[in-house]
Amino acid sequence: MASTQEKATHCCIPKTNDDIKNNNKAPPPPPPPPSSSSTKVLQNWSVALVSGSNPSEDTISKRASMATLIRPVEPISDPPATNTTTSKGISIMPRAQTSHPLDPLSAAEISVAVATVRAAGKTPEVRDSMRFIEVALVEPEKHVVALADAYFFPPFQPSLLPRTKGGPVIPSKLPPRQARLVVYNKRSNETSIWIVELSEVHAATRGGHHRGKVISSKVVPDVQPPMDAMEYAECEAVVKDFPPFREAMKKRGIEDMDLVMVDPWCVGYHSDADAPTRRLAKPLIFCRTESDCPIENGYARPVEGIHVLVDMQNMVVIEFEDRKLV
Numbered sequence: 001m002a003s004t005q006e007k008a009t010h011c012c013i014p015k016t017n018d019d020i021k022n023n024n025k026a027p028p029p030p031p032p033p034p035s036s037s038s039t040k041v042l043q044n045w046s047v048a049l050v051s052g053s054n055p056s057e058d059t060i061s062k063r064a065s066m067a068t069l070i071r072p073v074e075p076i077s078d079p080p081a082t083n084t085t086t087s088k089g090i091s092i093m094p095r096a097q098t099s100h101p102l103d104p105l106s107a108a109e110i111s112v113a114v115a116t117v118r119a120a121g122k123t124p125e126v127r128d129s130m131r132f133i134e135v136a137l138v139e140p141e142k143h144v145v146a147l148a149d150a151y152f153f154p155p156f157q158p159s160l161l162p163r164t165k166g167g168p169v170i171p172s173k174l175p176p177r178q179a180r181l182v183v184y185n186k187r188s189n190e191t192s193i194w195i196v197e198l199s200e201v202h203a204a205t206r207g208g209h210h211r212g213k214v215i216s217s218k219v220v221p222d223v224q225p226p227m228d229a230m231e232y233a234e235c236e237a238v239v240k241d242f243p244p245f246r247e248a249m250k251k252r253g254i255e256d257m258d259l260v261m262v263d264p265w266c267v268g269y270h271s272d273a274d275a276p277t278r279r280l281a282k283p284l285i286f287c288r289t290e291s292d293c294p295i296e297n298g299y300a301r302p303v304e305g306i307h308v309l310v311d312m313q314n315m316v317v318i319e320f321e322d323r324k325l326v
Helices: 019-022 036-051 055-067 107-119 124-128 142-153 227-240 243-251
Strands: 130-135 178-187 192-200 212-222 261-263 284-287 308-309 317-322
Touching: 036 178, 107 130, 107 178, 107 192, 107 212, 124 130, 227 261, 227 308, 227 317, 243 308, 243 317
Parallel strands: none
Antiparallel strands: 130 178, 178 192, 192 212, 261 284, 308 317
16 A cells, blocks of 8 residues: 555645755746737637537638748749859850751741842842742851850860860850852842851841841852742643643643643753753643542653743743644
8 A cells, every 4th residue: 555655745745955946946937929820820720629510610710720821932033144164174155046057047047048138139129039049058167166066065075176275265156157048030030149147036036127147149140040839830830821732732632721730840951042041941741630639640641742841031931842642
């Protein structure tokens, strides 16, 4: 059984000297008062626990109390753009252009090049008669490509540049890209070659005016550039509308011109009559059996015995001969 001292209450136990010393000490400071948000949370929780009548209301009150503890996160701003350094200690300059010097011309660059050349026309008639046969990139010199691969585009290979005394001089941007254009002037029957510097291509993509610069232009005499798709379509329409051609096709039992295929081919230079001072074409004629069959090979049925010579500059038939009926 427990002794009388063990059964006695705590207040009846005599106090020792240590207890008297502890009681004489100053009481500890009271805890800081809860914040307003914490007080609201406690009040909301107390109300929810006391009510306890409707579970849905308790859930709503709990969500509202927890929402007071959630604070929006402030957005982290991006650090300012500065020169970066790789693990090898190579200083990488910010790129002044997104296209590598050897990348093909983009659609925006082609538009800027064409608009620059067209704007350089002296008169509206000259500008309207320009046909752009070819627009291609002017490949830069090798040191420009090496500079781009060394400091502007990964994998960043400075070893491509020759070593110089005092270290390499790194420019802040690459030279502007250039485009080479082959232009045929239908009005004057001249072929010219233009070199355009694409200085500010982004202006065209934003709806602004072109920012190209004409570097050089020259007329190449006694040449004819390739025919374009528009000339092919115009030549076919001219031949089909030529009355002697329609009569020759009727002799062969072909009256539906939608079945006829006219393929213009450039003439060879066999004599002075074929001199490149004239833009000539000799079409080949074919006929399909059905006009709406997508898998039919129209070149399987050539039409023989018809000779046609077309002036592509003026779009007129200058020679026609129905040699024989096959």
